[in-house]
Amino acid sequence: MTQQHDIAGGAAQSGRYTPTDRSRIRRNHKRAVYDRATIHAIVDATPLCHIGYVIDGQPFVTPTFHWRDGDTLYWHGSSASRMLKAQKGGIPVCVTVTHFDGLVLARTAFDHTANFRTAILYGKAQAITGSAEKNAALHDMMDLYFPGRMAQLRENTAKELKATSVIRMEIEDAVAKVRNGPPGDDEDGLSNKDVWAGVLPRTETWGTPEPDEHLSSNIPVPVYPRFR
């Protein structure tokens, strides 16, 4: 998936997030990245995130689509959703975005690892109230995911907007962790000359579009840059 641009198309995001007690990577800290642009690129490179939150002491992790505008992350769903109801009140959430890029096979079991790019964002979830604001946010989502598509569809109805919650989270602190490259065998490992070692790369790809059966035959498949 190609990298998207800020919705606002405005000021580039620069600088870095200040490491905090909850966000700072303690071990393997050479893999820690607090740079805003790198973190945003990891977040924007997939629509999927995993949102962690707590209800009565019980943790929940819900896979959800997100979108981003500067330092604000958004997601949406049903107004009746337990997750979104719980999050309305401004509870702390942890949003994790993961790209699993490969398995790394070393010459000792201990040194096996993975290549990956991950971002973890912390903040408080806030419901967007007001039908017009919700609609504007959902238009942003459509425009980011499928540029130009909303113009081909009818406007969202009042009933649809009522059924929909949109959540906004100001990113308070954030961190990325990146590992890539070959196995890091030490000398002990390298002395084993008989075993295959290297990387089994893993990628996510888009398959051939599957047109709906009700489709008129002459409508071409649109190309959405983010999902090419």
Add this chain to the structure above:
Amino acid sequence: MTQQHDIAGGAAQSGRYTPTDRSRIRRNHKRAVYDRATIHAIVDATPLCHIGYVIDGQPFVTPTFHWRDGDTLYWHGSSASRMLKAQKGGIPVCVTVTHFDGLVLARTAFDHTANFRTAILYGKAQAITGSAEKNAALHDMMDLYFPGRMAQLRENTAKELKATSVIRMEIEDAVAKVRNGPPGDDEDGLSNKDVWAGVLPRTETWGTPEPDEHLSSNIPVPVYPRFR
């Protein structure tokens, strides 16, 4: 990735998990699956899960590799890991396994959705104490991920085992949610004949193995069934 088999190779897992207050899917419940075999197949079809846990009221979501034996889920990492230290004490965790199978483009914005298979497992994390038990569990991990490989590597050392935590979670309750197929446009949507509608399928694939530079030239790339 092909589906793995139970480590034990023993009794097939049958029956279903009993829905509980935390696991029961409330909306879209036609997509809910409590059947053990289906849930296990979703869990086994990728090594990656997202583990949710709480420290001092703050939720964390950590991407981690898991493996499964019957109704027990396992993961591993550093003995110094904050996540694994926190989990040692038997705290409640939520483990989510996600397969994002495609974007579903409907004829109204509201009806856009995704195809997916997800499983959410609940339980308490417990550290495996005892070097021999840890080593046995790590051998299970190696054998599941890379059958036959451990025999080509030296045994894990006492020092390595000391540096490693292995966590076990009995699955107390679990649920899967599955959505597939074309957009579910209603009549209102179908009246729009001018827009493309259908599914943009998404898959994870393994790329060409990348041999390590130190590799002798005559070692063939092994084929590990799970990661074919």
